[in-house]
Amino acid sequence: DAGVTQSPTHLIKTRGQQVTLRCSPKSGHDTVSWYQQALGQGPQFIFQYYEEEERQRGNFPDRFSGHQFPNYSSELNVNALLLGDSALYLCASSGTPGSQETQYFGPGTRLLVL
Amino acid sequence: ELKVEQNPLFLSMQEGKNYTIYCNYSTTSDRLYWYRQDPGKSLESLFVLLSNGAVKQEGRLMASLDTKARLSTLHITAAVHDLSATYFCAVDKNFGNEKLTFGTGTRLTIIP
Numbered sequence: 371d372a373g374v375t376q377s378p379t380h381l382i383k384t385r386g387q388q389v390t391l392r393c394s395p396k397s398g399h400d401t402v403s404w405y406q407q408a409l410g411q412g413p414q415f416i417f418q419y420y421e422e423e424e425r426q427r428g429n430f431p432d433r434f435s436g437h438q439f440p441n442y443s444s445e446l447n448v449n450a451l452l453l454g455d456s457a458l459y460l461c462a463s464s465g466t467p468g469s470q471e472t473q474y475f476g477p478g479t480r481l482l483v484l
Numbered sequence: 485e486l487k488v489e490q491n492p493l494f495l496s497m498q499e500g501k502n503y504t505i506y507c508n509y510s511t512t513s514d515r516l517y518w519y520r521q522d523p524g525k526s527l528e529s530l531f532v533l534l535s536n537g538a539v540k541q542e543g544r545l546m547a548s549l550d551t552k553a554r555l556s557t558l559h560i561t562a563a564v565h566d567l568s569a570t571y572f573c574a575v576d577k578n579f580g581n582e583k584l585t586f587g588t589g590t591r592l593t594i595i596p
Contacts, residue, residue, distance in 0.1 A: 412586030426583050
């Protein structure tokens with residue numbers, strides 16, 4: 371049973387560029403959440419997708435956008451990259467909102483903005 | 485705004501000793517999660533606590549939840565080197581599988 375997968379594992383971009391990160395949820399899960407983890411900090415919630423719609427959003431600017439596909443996989447897009455966007459980006463999958471289970475995290479994509 | 489605080493932030497313990505990590509949160513919630521993170525790695529789910537008084541144990545780790553005090557604890561018994569990692573608690577303020585607010589993390593180092 372494949373867990374949560376993310377691609378790419380590492381990425382280097384320059385300021386002003388755009389980036390797309392990808393996530394496939396654990397088998398049987400239909401909800402995908404994205405988190406940003408800066409070095410030495412706890413993860414911060416970016417947004418969550420369910421039924422191909424954004425359900426909730428954290429305190430992140432509109433430069434951060436996402437999408438969920440019919441097969442439940444998801445993309446995170448970040449436009450106009452800033453140095454401060456350098457972080458580990460984690461995707462988490464879970465069952466239908468309201469179900470009593472934890473979120474399972476993928477291995478993450480480490481983004482470095484130069 | 486929900487705030488989640490952990491203490492201590494850093495903890496060095498000798499092997500074989502017991503210790504407790506504390507997680508306080510600022511608003512009502514009855515869902516709390518504990519995760520482990522090894523350096524450069526992702527988050528591994530340890531415990532899900534879903535009600536007041538919930539206690540769960542796995543090996544040398546035991547977690548509990550007191551929703552009235554807005555406090556969760558992660559107790560480590562007879563620590564071994566393999567437990568060295570950063571431990572995060574996370575609170576789900578809404579009803580299940582929604583936005584998780586994480587604590588600051590506790591970096592635990594077990595010294596032989």
